[in-house]
Amino acid sequence: MEQYNKVSPELIQKLTDILGVHNITTNAEKLKTYQTDEEANSIYFHTPEVVVFPETTVQIAEIVKLANMYKVPITPRGGGSSLACGAIPIYNGIVLVMDRMNKIVEINEDALYAVVQAGVVTNDLQKAVKAHGLVYAGDPSSRESSQIGGNVATNAGGSRVIKYGTTRDQIYQIQMVTPQGEIVTVGKRLAKNTTGYALEKLMAGSEGTLGIITELTMKLRPVYPYHFDMLAIFKNLDQALSIPNKLIKAGVTPTAIEFLDNKGIQSTERYLKTKLPYSHEEGLYIIVTIESFYQDDLDNKVATADEICMAGGAIKSLVADERIWSARRNIGEAARSDSLVFIAEDIVVPIDKIADLMHELPKIEKKYGVATTTSAHIGDGNIHVNALKMDIPIDTWNEKIVPQYHQDLYSLVYRLGGCLSGEHGIGAKKIKEMKTFTNPVELQMMKTIKQALDPNLILNPGKIFEY
Numbered sequence: 162m163e164q165y166n167k168v169s170p171e172l173i174q175k176l177t178d179i180l181g182v183h184n185i186t187t188n189a190e191k192l193k194t195y196q197t198d199e200e201a202n203s204i205y206f207h208t209p210e211v212v213v214f215p216e217t218t219v220q221i222a223e224i225v226k227l228a229n230m231y232k233v234p235i236t237p238r239g240g241g242s243s244l245a246c247g248a249i250p251i252y253n254g255i256v257l258v259m260d261r262m263n264k265i266v267e268i269n270e271d272a273l274y275a276v277v278q279a280g281v282v283t284n285d286l287q288k289a290v291k292a293h294g295l296v297y298a299g300d301p302s303s304r305e306s307s308q309i310g311g312n313v314a315t316n317a318g319g320s321r322v323i324k325y326g327t328t329r330d331q332i333y334q335i336q337m338v339t340p341q342g343e344i345v346t347v348g349k350r351l352a353k354n355t356t357g358y359a360l361e362k363l364m365a366g367s368e369g370t371l372g373i374i375t376e377l378t379m380k381l382r383p384v385y386p387y388h389f390d391m392l393a394i395f396k397n398l399d400q401a402l403s404i405p406n407k408l409i410k411a412g413v414t415p416t417a418i419e420f421l422d423n424k425g426i427q428s429t430e431r432y433l434k435t436k437l438p439y440s441h442e443e444g445l446y447i448i449v450t451i452e453s454f455y456q457d458d459l460d461n462k463v464a465t466a467d468e469i470c471m472a473g474g475a476i477k478s479l480v481a482d483e484r485i486w487s488a489r490r491n492i493g494e495a496a497r498s499d500s501l502v503f504i505a506e507d508i509v510v511p512i513d514k515i516a517d518l519m520h521e522l523p524k525i526e527k528k529y530g531v532a533t534t535t536s537a538h539i540g541d542g543n544i545h546v547n548a549l550k551m552d553i554p555i556d557t558w559n560e561k562i563v564p565q566y567h568q569d570l571y572s573l574v575y576r577l578g579g580c581l582s583g584e585h586g587i588g589a590k591k592i593k594e595m596k597t598f599t600n601p602v603e604l605q606m607m608k609t610i611k612q613a614l615d616p617n618l619i620l621n622p623g624k625i626f627e628y
Contacts, residue, residue: 164618165252166232168210176213176255179223184214184261195256198241198248202502204559205246205589209236209256216261218336218344218375225373225619226342228255234622237369239311240282242303244493244505245588247315247368251623259310262375265289273381274333274350279310279374286379295381298325301584302490310374316366318584320417320450320489323405323540325382327584329365336376337364340615350378363610368586369621371614385452387459390481393447393470394439400474401445402516405540407469408449413462417450418540419489425534425547429488432495437488438479447539448481448489492536493547500532500549504563508574509543509583518544521573529566543583546570571598587625595625 177185186192187210196208215221228235234254241248250256259280266276270293277286283297283304290297300319301307307317312328313335325331334348348354348361364372395401405418421429423443430437438444449466453459467478496503510518515537526533532549548566550558571581575598581587587595596604608626611618618628 164232165234165254165622168233168254169231172227172231172233173211175227176211176224179220179227180213180215184216186212195238195241195258196249198238198243198246200244200246200249200590201497202555202559204555205249207250207253209250210253212256212258214258214261218262218338221257221338221373221375222342222344224255224257225338225340228619229341229617232617233619235373235619236621237310237314237373239280239308239314240303240306242307242311243315243588244507244585245315245582246590247586247588247621247624248311249589251589257373259308263308266376268293268295268381270295272350273383275379275381276376277309277379278376279308279313281309283307283309283312290381291384294384296384297331297379297381299328299331299379302493309377309379313365313374313377314367314369315584315586318538318541318543320419320538322538322543323418324414324416327365329362331380332361332365333378333380335361335364335374335378337372337374339372340617340620344375348378366586368588368624370611370624371620373620385454387453387456389451389459389463390486391449391451391463391466391470392438392479392481392485393449393467393475394477394479395445395447395475396443397474398445398519399516401447402519402539404447404449404470404473405512407473408466409540411465411469413449413451413466413469415449415466415540416452417448418538419446419448420535420537420539421446421448421489421492422535424532425492425495425536426488428495428499428534429492432491432498433484433487435484435487437484439477444476446485446489447475448485450481489536492534492545496534496547496549499534500551502550502555502558504548505585506546506548506570507543507582507585508546508570508579509541510574510577510579512539512542514577514579515539515542515544517577518573518579522546522570525566525569525573528569529562531562531566538583541583542579567594589623592623592625592627596627 236250262278263280
């Protein structure tokens with residue numbers, strides 16, 4: 162964009178004065194490591210001009226003020242686990258890495274909250290609170306690499322959304338640096354609050370475009386002492402997809418209801434080099450997690466869930482051991498092993514429309530010759546279709562197949578009352594589709610918020626919108 166300037170030697174010196182020589186790099190080889198996130202398609206790569214590693218909120222505020230002064234864009238970066246090109250510096254400039262702000266400040270067992278810096282890895286927080294007999298409910302598949310600040314920025318979901326909600330629902334308050342370099346805390350540690358706009362909710366899912374999150378107060382919950390993971394195997398898709406609402410209506414209240422299609426099962430089997438049940442017998446997996454404070458209650462709910470699944474057409478009910486959960490967690494990496502370049506779709510539809518979507522998907526795939534694997538958080542309607550490039554020429558893939566495939570797929574999703582993303586975000590990857598499928602009035606409302614808070618368009622430009 163024309164309004165951005167290049168990073169000057171003068172700006173480099175001022176950044177060094179703020180951070181020290183060990184927290185900044187302009188080394189060409191190191192800069193290349195920040196040209197992408199989880200994206201492997203080089204058409205999306207952009208190299209920053211400088212990468213900074215702040216250690217405090219005050220340092221970040223000073224960096225943002227300088228960026229405004231010099232009209233240089235900033236791309237905040239957490240764990241680099243984005244599947245939507247959310248951490249790629251589209252207009253070069255500064256990449257601001259949160260790795261060194263990784264302290265767990267407080268775990269309060271009695272009041273059930275944790276205060277953490279934004280660079281804390283999700284799995285590290287989960288382990289830390291578990292040692293106190295507590296659980297942090299946010300549980301994205303990327304938990305071993307993603308950071309809490311990034312989870313909030315994308316409103317990450319994961320397998321527990323059906324019971325606990327998305328990351329947005331785990332937040333009490335957020336300390337952040339505004340796009341003009343002011344430090345502010347939004348939200349409060351309250352059970353309810355209707356005092357003006359809920360800005361902490363606005364920040365969740367804003368993808369680093371409205372502020373840089375530096376510290377968070379997150380909700381914690383007691384650990385359920387009794388837990389069971391069940392695998393129900395189906396051969397009929399409609400029967401499998403009817404299970405979530407049947408379980409909920411029966412009062413089972415699962416913590417998770419997950420799905421793997423047969424192509425996904427076989428893909429993860431190859432990747433993990435293990436044998437999975439009914440993988441070559443057209444098996445479809447429904448994985449159900451049930452938890453309780455009481456053994457008798459758990460036993461009753463598991464028995465009910467088993468009865469519902471078997472009466473609903475399951476051919477087998479098993480304990481979902483670590484092999485099964487490893488397959489579910491690793492379907493993305495398995496897709497990458499099958500095809501280095503692939504698209505990780507993140508579509509979401511109403512739960513009662515999942516079957517309609519799943520029946521139409523093979524027609525779209527066949528039309529464009531696209532191989533796919535599919536997993537889903539079917540308890541909340543979030544479907545992950547991995548569209549694999551395989552041996553399709555890259556130019557054909559980028560210029561012909563992907564745009565047409567997306568037009569058909571997203572048109573279907575929106576006809577069913579769904580939307581582009583359930584948890585990955587729009588990033589730089591789906592900007593055109595965001596413009597095409599979002600109501601123009603709604604889109605303009607979003608742009609107005611962005612322009613009001615970030616008049617110089619400094620923070621993470623080229624994400625969600627074209628600027």
